[in-house]
Amino acid sequence: MTCNEAARNDGAFRRLRAFHTDGEVVELTWVVGLFNMLNRIHDALQLDIEAPAEVDKIRRSRYASPEAVLGYVRRALALADSRTQRAARRPRRPALRRARRRRRTK
Numbered sequence: 245m246t247c248n249e250a251a252r253n254d255g256a257f258r259r260l261r262a263f264h265t266d267g268e269v270v271e272l273t274w275v276v277g278l279f280n281m282l283n284r285i286h287d288a289l290q291l292d293i294e295a296p297a298e299v300d301k302i303r304r305s306r307y308a309s310p311e312a313v314l315g316y317v318r319r320a321l322a323l324a325d326s327r328t329q330r331a332a333r334r335p336r337r338p339a340l341r342r343a344r345r346r347r348r349t350k
Contacts, residue, residue, distance in 0.1 A: 260269060286293055 260272075264272065285291075292299075
């Protein structure tokens with residue numbers, strides 16, 4: 245029913261920890277492990293999780309190459325970074341209130 249195919253990959257683990265906290269790594273591991281377990285149980289019991297017609301739709305769906313996915317992620321991160329930088333340049337609300345009060349008193 246099961247075969248341990250996991251191999252220790254220190255490089256992948258270092259890259260994962262560069263972007264996630266220890267708690268997030270544990271949570272990701274639990275989620276992946278849970279779905280791995282469910283898939284193995286369903287396979288062993290020969291259960292269809294989805295109707296065969298739905299599975300066929302997925303198989304016929306568009307393939308995204310790793311390069312396309314990486315490009316998408318890079319564009320999304322650049323957009324998020326630019327929004328963060330713009331937000332950091334905006335004055336905070338308390339500063340705006342103080343400035344308005346100063347204008348009223350003059």
